[in-house]
Amino acid sequence: MGMLLLLVAGQASAENCVFTEHDLSALPDTGGAPLEVDIHLYLNDINEIHDSKQSFVSDVFIRAQWRDSRLVHSGTEPCHVDQTEIWTPQLQLLNRRSLEKMRPPRFTVTPDGGVTHAERVYGDFSFREDLSDFPFDQQELRFIIVSRYESKDVTIVADKNNLAMADELSVSNWKVQLRGGVSSDHYVASLDRELSRFDIVFDARRLTGFYTWQLLVPLVLVVMMTWTVFWIPIEIVPPRVGLVATSMLTLIAYRFAMSSILPPIAYLTRLDQFMVASSVLVFGALAATVAVTWLDARGNSSLAVALNTASRALAPGLFLLVFVTVFVF
Numbered sequence: 001m002g003m004l005l006l007l008v009a010g011q012a013s014a015e016n017c018v019f020t021e022h023d024l025s026a027l028p029d030t031g032g033a034p035l036e037v038d039i040h041l042y043l044n045d046i047n048e049i050h051d052s053k054q055s056f057v058s059d060v061f062i063r064a065q066w067r068d069s070r071l072v073h074s075g076t077e078p079c080h081v082d083q084t085e086i087w088t089p090q091l092q093l094l095n096r097r098s099l100e101k102m103r104p105p106r107f108t109v110t111p112d113g114g115v116t117h118a119e120r121v122y123g124d125f126s127f128r129e130d131l132s133d134f135p136f137d138q139q140e141l142r143f144i145i146v147s148r149y150e151s152k153d154v155t156i157v158a159d160k161n162n163l164a165m166a167d168e169l170s171v172s173n174w175k176v177q178l179r180g181g182v183s184s185d186h187y188v189a190s191l192d193r194e195l196s197r198f199d200i201v202f203d204a205r206r207l208t209g210f211y212t213w214q215l216l217v218p219l220v221l222v223v224m225m226t227w228t229v230f231w232i233p234i235e236i237v238p239p240r241v242g243l244v245a246t247s248m249l250t251l252i253a254y255r256f257a258m259s260s261i262l263p264p265i266a267y268l269t270r271l272d273q274f275m276v277a278s279s280v281l282v283f284g285a286l287a288a289t290v291a292v293t294w295l296d297a298r299g300n301s302s303l304a305v306a307l308n309t310a311s312r313a314l315a316p317g318l319f320l321l322v323f324v325t326v327f328v329f
């Protein structure tokens with residue numbers, strides 16, 4: 001909360017600035033070194049994380065500070081200035097999809113020429129997901145800030161103490177923690193320019209309770225349901241075949257349900273691997289059931305009983321092997 005108050009403090013009481021120098025739109029003279037723009041960020045809230053859209057909805061306070069010796073004034077208090085009247089690093093959030101600013105941007109200038117731009121924004125931000133370990137995955141959420149000036153002219157920095165977040169967030173099924181900031185260059189091929197870039201990174205770990213109880217446990221029960229066919233008398237054919245066929249249709253329905261949760265990706269997640277392997281095992285149970293019925297109908301009852309008995313142990317053993325391979329290794 002203290003960080004939040006620092007970001008928004010000092011804006012209401014300031015008066016308008018008056019400067020003697022007329023041309024303030026050019027890059028400040030820093031003696032050949034890049035001008036440092038110091039970033040303060042406070043993550044107020046994350047409302048949603050959309051896997052299917054690979055985006056998150058966030059409410060964030062951002063403050064940028066830099067020094068311009070041309071803006072030194074004789075006042076005793078900070079004053080306000082319009083964005084069009086001075087030079088600014090023209091910062092932007094690179095990974096924004098939609099952005100709503102809570103109030104018009106205002107710039108405050110201290111008597112020694114220190115410029116502060118504080119802003120609260122709410123919007124949809126993109127991020128790259130690696131869903132290989134879904135639903136036991138961890139993702140990186142980033143606020144990517146870039147300047148429209150090249151790295152040789154402007155560099156974006158941030159002290160770790162100036163990055164913070166609220167103790168509790170609105171987003172469910174995720175545990176979000178601040179990792180820190182990363183400074184780098186952002187190359188724009190169309191302009192052949194390297195812009196200054198700063199990433200504020202948050203680690204988001206998925207809470208697996210929903211997926212465990214709503215997906216994994218029912219899926220395990222569906223597969224286990226197919227094992228009962230090997231305990232039903234061989235001569236009762238319709239229930240044996242019908243039970244396995246129903247299990248297969250249930251797994252197909254699961255696949256359709258998952259398509260609305262995740263984006264279309266070219267690789268298999270852990271849950272995908274488990275569902276594919278479960279489908280193969282259910283199909284194997286169906287094949288074994290048909291084989292037992294066919295052998296018994298052809299008068300080879302001893303081989304049918306032997307196959308049926310072996311399947312009672314083989315099916316759970318293979319399923320345990322699949323579960324350990326997918327979720328342990």
